[in-house]
Amino acid sequence: MTHDTEYGASKRAGLSHLWAAAGYSTGGLTRLMKEAAFRQELLVGAGLAAAYAIMDVTAAIRLAAAVLFLLLVAMEAVNTAIEEIIDRISPEVSDTGKHAKDLGSLAVFCLISANSILLLHALAIELTT
Template structure:
């Protein structure tokens, strides 16, 4: 079955996609404390990366890993929302899905710590 939302093409599709993306960012910012905390972390770390005496490549890496954590949190929040939409009942598969999303975010935050430590100390 074809989705009625897939009918746009060209520039109209790009505009629609941008709007949906902004809606998603706003929903995450308004509804997810973890996302707001990561935004704050990015607001602190990204400007700091420009004050550090590192190469362009290192700076790009420092910024990239920070943004990666935002992406992972958006995906984690999306999984949680979908699971909650299906049912708020406790179920082992729902718990596994949510725990795996949380684990992905833990890995992303660990990557930030390791990359920043290697660049600054190494």
């Protein structure tokens, strides 16, 4: 089922919309895999998953680690989107473009820091029990 948007293009609804969204998400993941930083984060994430599986930590910590990692993936996608847009609309060097890219990078750094803090907390629990 489709319905018209205010711009005249038809938009999918219901399960058709969900299926289309899954396709867009797959395309986004395919694009993100081209980023070296994302591939490195995936490798570290796999190592962290193994570490959390071995450590004697609560399910809540494991859940928090999974959620923080998914947030990192999402923020890396947003950061990549910002970079793509800036490179497209402002190929010349500009302060505005630099600020946008720097802010996206800061957001990723904050989530890497949050993941690291949780890991240090889990390690402290592991070493003191």
